[in-house]
Amino acid sequence: MQVPLLDLKKQYQEIKEEVLKVTEEIYESQYFILGPHVEKLEKEIAEYCDTKFSLGVSSGTDALIISLMCADIGKEDIVLTTPYTFFATAGAISRVGAKPLFADIDPSTYNISPDSMIKAIENLGDNERSKLKAIMPVHLYGQCADMDQILDIAKKYNLVVIEDAAQAIGSEFKGKRAGSMGDFGCFSFFPSKNLGAFGDGGIVTTNSSEMFEKLVKLRNHGSHPKYYHEMVGGNFRLDALQAAIVSIKLKHLDSWTKGRQENAEIYRKLFKEAALKNVKLPEEVQSRHIYNQFIISVDEKRDELRQFINDNGIGNDIYYPVPLHLQNCFTDLGYKKGDFPNSESAADSTIAIPIYPDLNEDQLIYVVETIKKFYS
Numbered sequence: 001m002q003v004p005l006l007d008l009k010k011q012y013q014e015i016k017e018e019v020l021k022v023t024e025e026i027y028e029s030q031y032f033i034l035g036p037h038v039e040k041l042e043k044e045i046a047e048y049c050d051t052k053f054s055l056g057v058s059s060g061t062d063a064l065i066i067s068l069m070c071a072d073i074g075k076e077d078i079v080l081t082t083p084y085t086f087f088a089t090a091g092a093i094s095r096v097g098a099k100p101l102f103a104d105i106d107p108s109t110y111n112i113s114p115d116s117m118i119k120a121i122e123n124l125g126d127n128e129r130s131k132l133k134a135i136m137p138v139h140l141y142g143q144c145a146d147m148d149q150i151l152d153i154a155k156k157y158n159l160v161v162i163e164d165a166a167q168a169i170g171s172e173f174k175g176k177r178a179g180s181m182g183d184f185g186c187f188s189f190f191p192s193k194n195l196g197a198f199g200d201g202g203i204v205t206t207n208s209s210e211m212f213e214k215l216v217k218l219r220n221h222g223s224h225p226k227y228y229h230e231m232v233g234g235n236f237r238l239d240a241l242q243a244a245i246v247s248i249k250l251k252h253l254d255s256w257t258k259g260r261q262e263n264a265e266i267y268r269k270l271f272k273e274a275a276l277k278n279v280k281l282p283e284e285v286q287s288r289h290i291y292n293q294f295i296i297s298v299d300e301k302r303d304e305l306r307q308f309i310n311d312n313g314i315g316n317d318i319y320y321p322v323p324l325h326l327q328n329c330f331t332d333l334g335y336k337k338g339d340f341p342n343s344e345s346a347a348d349s350t351i352a353i354p355i356y357p358d359l360n361e362d363q364l365i366y367v368v369e370t371i372k373k374f375y376s
């Protein structure tokens with residue numbers, strides 16, 4: 001049996017007719033960048049994420065960069081974040097000229113730990129503490145970080161909060177939507193995210209009209225009016241085609257999310273029946289986990305397990321094999337192995353198994369049986 005980690009071909013069949021219709025309409029109009037389709041999507045996403053505004057941008061990475069720029073974060077500044085995330089989180093901080101400061105994760109959720117954040121801040125000297133300007137929590141795998149505590153810390157140290165919600169559209173913390181709690185929420189429409197475009201794209205949410213107006217300018221080289229620049233922005237624009245396709249997909253998002261949540265429930269039942277003592281399942285602690293990934297953790301032979309299920313037709317991946325404090329490009333930050341044991345141990349023990357909504361129960365049973373076979 002084949003069980004790919006992700007296969008969107010069936011999903012495409014569901015929306016094909018609508019996609020081809022809007023694609024043709026955009027081709028006929030020859031209006032490709034921003035415009036009415038992007039504006040329509042911005043309204044819909046703001047509503048979906050329960051924020052006042054949203055601004056379509058060129059990718060999730062650019063959503064992070066434009067938010068940092070909007071908050072005037074740059075050279076000399078420090079931004080606190082997690083080392084256990086996709087590279088773009090810390091990459092964006094570096095690209096605006098600021099320095100990432102890492103704090104370890106909570107091993108039960110893989111999200112940044114408030115205790116480690118406090119420790120990291122308190123370990124800073126006075127001079128460095130005055131440079132700390134923002135926190136960038138990541139809602140990893142589709143589950144929100146502990147936003148109550150993160151917002152408390154932000155308030156105490158007067159920090160901007162930029163939520164990296166690239167994997168978490170529609171997920172909730174105590175009933176509040178990802179991207180609605182911080183100053184900015186950053187989302188990605190990379191095809192493998194729960195709401196993916198047919199290429200690159202992203203969106204920023206905010207509740208501040210002042211920040212929104214600034215984001216609008218930054219998206220288009222800081223110009224206002226056209227050809228008059230009071231600030232340096234970039235080309236962070238979203239294509240009409242991508243916006244139109246994402247807008248079609250958004251109508252299905254809740255039912256696709258339900259499919260992922262149901263698959264997670266089935267996995268939990270099957271793993272429980274299989275009683276594998278060395279497999280740890282992901283903990284669901286927040287009110288709405290959207291399962292961009294279903295991550296198991298194993299206490300031995302992770303790489304051999306990967307090879308075995310791979311050989312048996314089961315797609316899988318490691319998110320992420322090298323925590324960011326140990327990446328070559330960040331050696332000048334001065335971190336070393338052992339600095340963030342929870343992140344390092346997650347990198348060595350986790351494995352993502354297929355969870356997308358179009359999987360059937362037989363495939364899920366096959367995944368669990370294959371893992372059971374490996375350990376017996």
Ligand SMILES: *Cc1c(COP(=O)(O)O)cnc(C)c1O
Binds near residue numbers: 201
């Ligand atoms: C995907 C992702 C990004 C970047 O999004 P792109 O659209 O690929 O640029 C940033 N942060 C996290 C946590 C992601 O998963």
